[in-house]
Amino acid sequence: MFQKKDESEIKIEDSFATKLSFLIMGFGNLSHKQFVKGIGFLAIEIGFILFMVMSGFKNLINMITLGTVETHDEVVPGKILPVRVFGDNSMLFLLYGVLTCMIVAAFVMVWRANIKSARQVQLLEKQGKKIPSFMDDVRIYLDEKFHITMLFLPITGILCFSVLPTIYMICIAFTNYDRDHQVPGNLFHWVGLQNFGNMLIGDERMSRTFFGTLLWTIIWAFFATFTNYFAGIIVALIINQKDVKFKKLWRSVLVLTIAMPQFISLLVMRCFFSNYGVVNRTLINMGLIDGVDNAIKFFEDPTLAKITVIFVNMWIGIPHTMLMSSGILMNIPQDLYEAATVDGANKVQMFFKITLPQIIFTTTPYLIQTFIGNINNFNLIYLLTGGGPTNANYYSAGDTDLLVTWLYKLTSGNRDYSLASTIGILIFIISATFSLLTYTNTKSYKEEDAFQ
């Protein structure tokens, strides 16, 4: 965030005031009458020291031990019944520890900014230039350092609601915070890589669940992504044929489903395909099925359930790809086709040589994003099948459970937080490897900077 400026690269001997700034932040600025800036730095230092003395050091130590006193009953002289003494809360200790680490990191950055600022003001004085006033500094934040102004709030938000929680949960994966170690009653401890060991090889049932679910997650992501992708393109091509009328109507019908909140359409689909649902009812009324007992068990048969979710996903997803590829189709320059016609190309050749390459080229990043999105497609599975049918060979998981829905079940039902975090990290590793292999090879990533 703090840019290297040309001036700071000219080496000069640090003056006394600058050296003192190493200890007393803002001294360099204060001695050059930059009061607001100087006092700001000083206040941050004092605040930080107070914080560390009051609770910071304690937090760091607690983070290492994760608490030592369990909740227990103690016999107190003068009282007949033992008194319950509440012990340490490992979960909060860990949270405060992570928070303290982030505060320390932030302080180090401010401290470095302070040194830089002191050196700069010293240099300006030596060169006989005007020392910038507070207002000048403010003005810089609307110009050269405009990025800091703009990013300050968004980055604070990201730190609080994305980075901090993620680091915290990564830490949890290395503890034994599971159903047997629930706070505040019990303590949990650092256990190193034990959870990963259990998940991958150690615990037979667990690893069976993990690899089974992983396999299905990948199969699901593959089919969910590519069925939607190609079907969407085909629908777009059909709608965009020159002679087809009412283009807007066809498109709008499909777009209706994008506008329909997904959880509603999914819950409706769940009712639709259930044993007593509309589909089975209609088949019974038509005489194709003999009574409710013989209803097609869309969600109860493992294989059929998997096929059903992929088809329902097409219902949800095709409109999206249709919209997108319509946009791309309309943007392909018409003269490409005219030139091809002059050269004697037929429709099929034009499709495979012009249309398809253009679509694939422009949508590769989208395709990768969608694939990752489908690995983590929580809503669809959770709202449609809830992971079911339950698989007795699995640890708290069903046949259509993806890794993410399994993760959710472990947190909300079992309170196996450490296992859930372990799965989260493994999902991350899978997605990251996949993206690195594909995304960084695409042109739009490599030439991100040049492509403007």
Added chain:
Amino acid sequence: MSANNLTAVTGKANSKSYAAQKRTVLIASYVFLIVLSIIWVIPILWVVLTAFRTEPGQFSSTFFPRPYTWVEDGMQYTAPAYTLQNFKDLFTPREGFDFAKMWLNTFIVACISCVISTFFAVATSYVMSRLRFKLRKTFMNVALVMGMFPGFMSMIAIYFILKSIGIHQTLLALVLVYSGASGLGFYVCKGFFDTVPKALDEAAMIDGANKAQVFFQIILPMSKPIIVYQALNAFMGPWMDFIFAKFLMGTNYDTYTVAIGLYAMLEKERIYAYFRQFAAGSVLVAVPIMVLFMSLQRYYVEGVTGGAVKG
């Protein structure tokens, strides 16, 4: 589509067999599109029909509602197939369900988080696209990495953080959760800014504008499509998200959003009594969003394709 029209369309073709072939393709296309439309409309139609249905329960005996007959005290009663009672019931608070309040809650959360997250996303993407500074690439890589962790792995941690400052189970918590990290979602928007010619900035700079003025007075006014796209997405989020809201709110019915409220109506012990109300509620949630979406569809398409083209 009449036969006359079809011949008119294909009239240009020279050879007869070519015209015939073309017509076959066209007819096949129409059949395909009609079938497709039916498949896509049926579930939506069913929800609307259920919202006006008299027959209780999750499952109707026929697709289109029939007059409902039931027996009470040895007497047989019949009610017409369609009714408005479901909507009346929906707005009568009972068992802690107050749909009007849920609707209002969601609307408030949606408006505030829409403003905040649009600002965050637009600001971040503009900076990433236009300004060059030391940690730019680092930030973009961090954003990429954060995006690969499953979103609600951090849900538990966020819950505890909000709880420790005492604002879990409030609407503020929801706003923060929906908009807090929205700076990470800058990719689509950045794609748009990448296509805005840099010459514009340079011209303004020569005229003495600083970077803030360039952004607020030059770039922002011409970024309407992408702002609308971002705002639309952010606004629809709270209406559609269910899992974060449920996790944060727990059993505090006062701060329920429509998504959790409607989901709660489908729990096993309630589904029979509440299913028609669920459908009625769904209609009341879906209609405003559909209207909004349809009227802003143009921007949405621009946003989606723009993002896809640029990654």
